[in-house]
Amino acid sequence: MAKRTTFTRVLDENKYEIALSTNNLRVNYGDYEALHGVSLQFERYKITALIGASGSGKSTYLRSLNRMNDTVGSAQVSGQIMYRNLDINSAQVDVYEVRRHIGMVFQRPNPFSKSIRENITFALQRRGLHDSKKLEQIVETTLKQASLWEQVKDDLNKSALALSGGQQQRLCIARALALEPDILLMDEPTSALDPISTANIEQAMQELKQHYTIIIVTHNMQQAARVSDYTAFFHQGKLIEYDQTRRIFTRPQVQLTEDYVSGHFG
């Protein structure tokens, strides 16, 4: 734990303007190329939205960023993913270490069937952290960051599965935060939620970006417009346009982008 804290402090002192970048990142499934060489830089402490139709490659790209595609048998990821001057796509880099720094929140909330508290402490304990005072502190901090603390602070021993869908999703965010990642990847985190839960998560994201870099895949154009600072539009495995969100939604440079964000589909 102490070591990790030091690590974070060092990071704060060195100003990494770019939290993560990819250089000509390609993903192949056998002969099929799903992603045709994407180069992008993600600015630190900003929210970047990845948008595009199904099959555009945005989710494939997102999952490559913390090497989730490694677990897909036939997927081959080539090109560089630069994180703190290190190519984390290289075979020498420990995948689990990557995922500790670059956390992921999925489309469907997937809490463990354990108590709310244990959902957060589980991974930490497995990493050898047993100082219960410290653990309690992390539980509180991360639940606060995920805007869930007020609702669950008296029920930490209750099963996570008893929470509503939106609360479960915020718990999953808190769980990801407990590992103190730098970067949070979110794969359509609100598509299974109602508008109120969605608004709560979006609110939490605005708080989170003070400390984390967030990359979110969303099908909801209004969501991308509302929450993100930058937007990247993918189409048929290519990055078509990347710009400030306000530009993408007011005057994009590429006609394909304009058609997509305005809902002019075929």
Added chain:
Amino acid sequence: MTTAIITAQDVHLYYGKKEALKGITMQIKRGEITAMIGPSGCGKSTFLRSLNRMNDLISNVKITGEIDLEGQNIYGSEMDTVQLRKRVGMVFQQPNPFPFSIYENVVYGLRIAGINQRERLDEAVETSLRQAAIWDDVKDKLDQSALALSGGQQQRICIARVLAVQPEVILLDEPTSALDPISATKIENMLLELRQHYTIVIVTHSMHQASRISDQTAFFYQGELIEMDQTKQIFLNPREQKTEDYISGRFG
């Protein structure tokens, strides 16, 4: 002048002791798209399912009040639920085509109704696939499995399946929430076309969708119908503060 095709009068619905609908009274107008919105657990889907008695399939459900379809009480003793569900079809959130060919998916309801003449079936397949705006995509592969299609196409096949039995009302329960924006837009445009021939009731979590395609919007909250009005009215100038807060995204 649009008239009501469905009239609900003081509908209460209980799951065991829990009252999920607390006295819903509303009219659904013929030839219009009615959107039902509200947060999870507000009762909108429960109410939708009560319109063709889908809730009958859940044990421990008790319903009181009256729901009339063309003046006939659908919970009355002489109402045949099979017949009812033919007249009031339902499309679900997750596309659920049967593991048959596209053709057999579409004619499923007709075969159940005992219709087997090839000519009639062929005609129904073409008409309903055209109405569901998917004929051109699939006309050359009607014998292929419906499961091989994309999610958006599967959903349109499911809609064609409902259309094939020529219902009067189509209920849709978040029909595009599992789809990407392009597929969702195609379905929305299709619904706008279908409205010329059918009455459509759609439950949606997308305010954007409700505002774009519906004529009437009903806002549910905690088992009650808070406000129902022309969509224009609801989105520009709702009467209730709760409605305003919900549609403008100001919650809690």
Added chain:
Amino acid sequence: MRNDFATELNNLHIRFSEMAMMVNEAIQKAVTAFINHDQQLAQQVLAADQQINNREIDLEKKSFEMIALQQPVTSDLRMIVTVLKASSDLERMGDHAVSIARADLKLESQKTLPEVEQLISQISQQVESMFAQAIEAYLQEDDQQAIAIAQADDNIDQLTRQVNNLCIQNMKTNAQTVENGTAYMLVTNYLERMGDYVTNLCEWVVYLKQGKLADLNAKA
């Protein structure tokens, strides 16, 4: 009955273009009435103004509705914003046409100043032509043309100063011309304001096309 968004947007565009034509016609009639001292024609301008006002309200209502119900972005949003803002410029131009028609009704025909009327006729032709071109630029979404058209406003400003000077000279030397002279100056100033509104319209064409808010009025 609800139409799809593309149809609604196109209807909005058509109804806005119609409004521009209505205003154009009102200006032409008001100025012709003024120059020919045709009181009947002036009355027509007054009568038609209600239609222009109604159309503006109608376009506003439709624009609000489309923004609330369709949440448009990019060029769709720009089209609606352009119609919303430019239609209020058009409505004001219509009001000025009415003011010119009213001034016309007050004009005492035996005490005219032909030299001034000649200049006013020249200004009005410039305003009309500038406006017609601006409508054309809107229809073509031609931002370069719009920028060029706005330049012509300088000319109108200059002619306006000439008219004002001339009227004041006449009024100083001959008290009989005071009433008509005042009317001439008023009408000229209405025309000059119209030039400004046409410049605004040109700015909206630039916005429509480029998404940039331009100030084409920035010159002296």
